[in-house]
Amino acid sequence: MKTVLITGVSKGIGRALMQKFLDEGFDVMGTAYSGDVPEIHERLSIFDLDLASSQSIAACADSVISTGKKIDILINNAGILADEDETTVVVDKLRRTLDVNLIGPVDFTERLVSSIVSGGHIINISSTAGSLELAGKGESHFPLHYPCYKISKAGVNMYTRTLALRLKKDDITVSSVHPGWTKTDMGGEEADITPEEAADGIYSIAVSKPETGGFWFRGERLPW
């Protein structure tokens, strides 16, 4: 049986991903921060994780490792949008955003790399908001907004690239994936797709073996 580890399964895209992988027969390890996630399935285990705390990251990674299970797919999904309506960088929000969206996932992944199987896949949930190429070119609904979030996702994309190069020898694929503009607490009601549709797209990429180090939306390659 294959095992997937997904961060942030309490709601939104993470919750839909958890359900999708359970439906597809995976063993699912999920993490929750403030949300309460009942272990509703015999193939589901939930771990506490605060990506802003190195102590919590270390404890969560140790708990995952102590299960003795090897991870086939790691999905770094959890994230925050701390910017509100401002278009300038509020430094306290930038620190918080980088902690949760970038440094936390990097720390978590690095602690778990040795538990990922050869042939495995690490997926960093990114966003077109983190694309240098697309920034300010009109593709975004919010060209001037969310500077902290955009900076964090650009960093995530570079982590994908650097880790992909490093893990190529171990046959571990590393991808950045844009889920689509999704109706969640983060994406809002106006968004284009449901969390289930986003999860279907991410699942297809996760179980395929795309060229490592890519940035994907469904089957399409996005510009960095």
Ligand SMILES: NC(=O)c1ccc[n+]([C@@H]2O[C@H](COP(=O)([O-])OP(=O)(O)OC[C@H]3O[C@@H](n4cnc5c(N)ncnc54)[C@H](OP(=O)(O)O)[C@@H]3O)[C@@H](O)[C@H]2O)c1
């Ligand atoms: N929605 C969109 O349109 C959209 C578009 C592009 C990319 N994305 C990306 O997709 C991913 C999921 O977003 P979403 O829309 O599903 O957001 P969401 O509904 O707001 O869910 C965010 C998840 O992140 C977790 N989280 C928040 N702070 C955390 C922390 N300090 N430590 C650990 N986990 C924490 C939450 O856990 P708790 O509930 O347990 O606190 C929750 O499960 C994010 O990486 C986001 O940037 C979303």
